[in-house]
Amino acid sequence: MNHLTKCVCILTVVAVLFTLSHSETPATCSVVQGVIGLNGRDGRDGATGPKGDPGMRGEPGIPGERGNPGLPGKVGPKGNPGELGNTGVAVLIFPHSQATSGNKVYMSIDRAEDFSNSLIICKMYGGILPSPENSAEDLAIYELAKKTGKHGFLGINDRQLEGKFVHIDGRPAVYMNWRDTEPNGQRTENCVEQDPKRRKWNDIPCEWTRTIMCEFKMI
């Protein structure tokens, strides 16, 4: 090919390219489609939502069965010693000349008083004037009188009603142990003494003084 031919050919190619690049309607070209790309990754999870409202309160449950009883507690501390009973006090006050019958104890004090004062003194220490209900008690009181060697008042008396002998609490005296010819005092002798030598009773004036004997009950 000569130069001129080459020149014409180049110009033709330039003209075609110029026309294609400035044409409103692009020139139809055959395009080969590429392979489809891979799917993208899943998106990230959204932020955590706000906390929900609390649920409704449930119905109360059925009460359980009662448990077994607990074990007993420990043994408590030892208590203080008890107070001295009447008899204990009486032994301290009347340390001499005791005699007993059953649960009754008779004691004397080396002092003579009339019936009323003797009554008060025995009561003061939780006792009474000796009031024998039977032969055994009368014997014990006699033994006490024998020890002191002195006569002593009994609680039995007829101060309220002449000839009706009663105990301090008003009960009629059932058991009695009078000396022969006693009681003979009528209205002047309304109290009773125990004889320390003969184990017999005699009625005497309540104003006389006699060695104090008292009766206490042992509990």
Ligand code: MAN
């Ligand atoms: C004598 C007797 C008793 C009487 C006393 C006190 O011993 O008559 O009966 O109680 O004297 O008078």
Ligand code: CA
């Ligand atoms: Ca008498």
